[in-house]
Amino acid sequence: MRYSPISRFRGTFLGAFLGENLTSDGKIQSQSYLDLGRMAILGTESLINLGKLDLDDWIARQQQESLHLAATDDISIKIIIATLPVALFFHENPIKLRQNLLRVLKIWEDDPVVRDGTLAVAYAISLALTEKLDPLTLIPQTISFLGETPTSIPKKLLKVQSLLEQGAGLSRAQAESAREEKLSNTIAMAFYCFLSTLEDFRLAVLQAIHNGNSKVQDATSLRSSQATGAITGALSGAYNGISGIPVNWQVLLLQRNSPAWGLTSFSQMLELTDAFVAVWSGVYDIDLNPRELTQGCEEVLLSVYAAPRVIRSR
Template identity: 55%
Template sequence: MRYSLESRFKGTIVGAFLGDLASGSKEQPKNWHEIALLGVESLITTSQLNLDDWICRQQAEFPHLDTSCVSLKAIIATLPVALFYFDNTVKLRQNLSQAIAIWDSDLVVRDGTLAVGYAIALSLTEKLDIKTLIPQTIDFIGETPSKLPQTLLKVNNLLLQGAGLERVQGSLSREEKLSKAVAMAFYCFLSTLEDFRLSILRATDNRDALPAIGAITGALSGAYNSITSIPVSWQMKLSSANSATSTASNRKQMIELADALVAVWSGAYDLVPYPKDLQQEGCAMFDKQGTLCVSAAPRVIRLR
């Protein structure tokens, strides 16, 4: 494996936040990343997608959240689902569709969520091929009345022709705004596949671009290139960016949650909630309960 799964999980979460930060977005809640982290916490706690638990956490943290306005930023909130179900495309599609419906019913946002989630899944399974990614993604989206598949196909043709950024921006200038944003994110990612920094710079080069382009590009490139590809100086911006606020969206928390999410996905169980069972006289684990965990192969001992 080129990069560890832990490194790719971290790259996805941190990359999305940095891409949004680079775009200068001021959208609240702060770039939808707090909601994404709440989703990670929910998955870790319940070991599955529990929408009721996720919604309760969201309402407790953001009781006055207005979701009436269509926003591609909602795609970022579904990243934990894409990470947790990356190895099962059937569950991936089903759970992404259910998750995005919490905030938005717009077809382009739904299709964009499926496209981004599927691309991330291919990166995590190391099956992403630059020449076939977009056609495969269109197949994964399936039949839809939205214009996103056609816009993605146009970007694919431009990539095959080696088109530059300005030409692509001009070719997509008349496309529907949300479809254009998702397609541009795919272009910025695929045109500089091995370079996270350059992908983000391209995504934020257009002043008229939606802030979501930077966040989506960051998630795609972070999943493919892992956190090791993200400049350390950029990662340090996460701490300084939040130093004046009480938000918990900082690098340390993202790293810790990503590690825990990988552990839960892989079948690691924390037995701390059951100390009484371990404290019984004669229990072989009596002296080890502080560090005890049990590992199980995914889909073998338990079902997700």
């Protein structure tokens, strides 16, 4: 295995967070227009606490946080980011992945474009985590995973495939993609930035947040670049793992340790991700067992690993 699951899980969350919060000159801003990840954190906490997908619990947590969703482009991106925990938790089984993503999407308004965008991003992440992602076949496989659909996302992804085969640069890709409606454009550009710089997380994200007209930096353009950056960061982070994310960016986040996606600090996000991996992997937590395992007079540290949801506290 090229990278460990914990590296890829961390890379996915950290990649999405950095993609949202980086500026075009590579600096990390203290506040984002979108705050994309709060719903993703709530979903992750639900999966950790229950060890399974429970829609009622997801809804209750959102209501408790007063997260009321309106049908806007910003909310559409938030929904896609909110499903990242589901993509990670069920990444090994494409059938369960699709079924559970569609279940979660029922929490919000049923928008075909949001559905296809969610499925496309989650499927690419699942291929990255199972080390089956081939850049030459990713887009055809993704379109096949989407199935019959009335949206423009398959067409946009095929256009990205054509641009990549032609070796088209970022400016041309942005010009070609900007002709369609916003959400499908965001998904297409994220796939372009990811696949055109597959092994380079830094360059992929900086491409995603680059604004072709640097003189225009209004709120709309910033939100668009943050949305594209977040999805690109999640894709590239899942593929390259946390080790592929520049160390100086990671160190800066840890030094600041400021609130992140509704959590009190960035380090809390890392701890939450580690707990999430433990639940997914089936790690037996000895702290949940009231009996201490002893051998003679000395305590023995025990770590047991198994397939997801096999080993349980007794």
